[in-house]
Amino acid sequence: MAILFWIMRLRGDGNTAEQTPDALFQNWQEWMQQNGQTFAGRHVVEIGSGRYARFGLRLLKAGARWVTLVDFYALPLEHAEQRELLRADCSNLGLDWDQVRARLHIVRDDVLRLSAGQLGEPADLVFSTAVLEHVRDPRAILGQCWAWLRPGGSACIWWTCATTISSSATPLRC
Numbered sequence: 001m002a003i004l005f006w007i008m009r010l011r012g013d014g015n016t017a018e019q020t021p022d023a024l025f026q027n028w029q030e031w032m033q034q035n036g037q038t039f040a041g042r043h044v045v046e047i048g049s050g051r052y053a054r055f056g057l058r059l060l061k062a063g064a065r066w067v068t069l070v071d072f073y074a075l076p077l078e079h080a081e082q083r084e085l086l087r088a089d090c091s092n093l094g095l096d097w098d099q100v101r102a103r104l105h106i107v108r109d110d111v112l113r114l115s116a117g118q119l120g121e122p123a124d125l126v127f128s129t130a131v132l133e134h135v136r137d138p139r140a141i142l143g144q145c146w147a148w149l150r151p152g153g154s155a156c157i158w159w160t161c162a163t164t165i166s167s168s169a170t171p172l173r174c
């Protein structure tokens, strides 16, 4: 995965959450509405969120109560690059930086090593974009998501199928 990430950086194609967070968020909002889901008032956990927390800001803007982002490469909020990017996004989105810091939790770790207790509180919604197709054991990742959910919570997983060049997402209820 580290090599893939390095190649992506060299090619400059990064990831959608980093480069076009608004377009990605709009897709998610439409999908959520069509499937009777919402980010508002929920503890939202994103797995494989990438380096920067730009998408997390959109989740807060949409009313998420608490956002946890988990990725091997997630940069801490105090990291200069992360802070600069997010502060600029905050002013564009009309978000208060101090409130963002209080509601955004970044975990730089392996999803497979994380226990439910490390999330602070159980998740209402676990979701991911373009992660499962890159991992060796997608079933294990899904098992983790399931373990983190509170009863009645849901998991929305969006992946790309290379053979058909299409995307699918499935809401799963705990």
Ligand SMILES: C[S@@+](CC[C@H](N)C(=O)[O-])C[C@H]1O[C@@H](n2cnc3c(N)ncnc32)[C@H](O)[C@@H]1O
Residues within 6 Å of the ligand: 001, 015, 016, 017, 018, 047, 048, 049, 050, 051, 070, 071, 072, 073, 109, 110, 111, 112, 128, 129, 130, 131, 134, 135
């Ligand atoms: C293709 S990128 C997608 C990033 C972002 N979700 C997007 O749509 O732009 C896949 C991400 O999943 C992360 N990832 C894959 N397996 C992981 C694991 N077991 N634990 C933490 N992060 C993981 C990688 O580090 C990478 O940032």
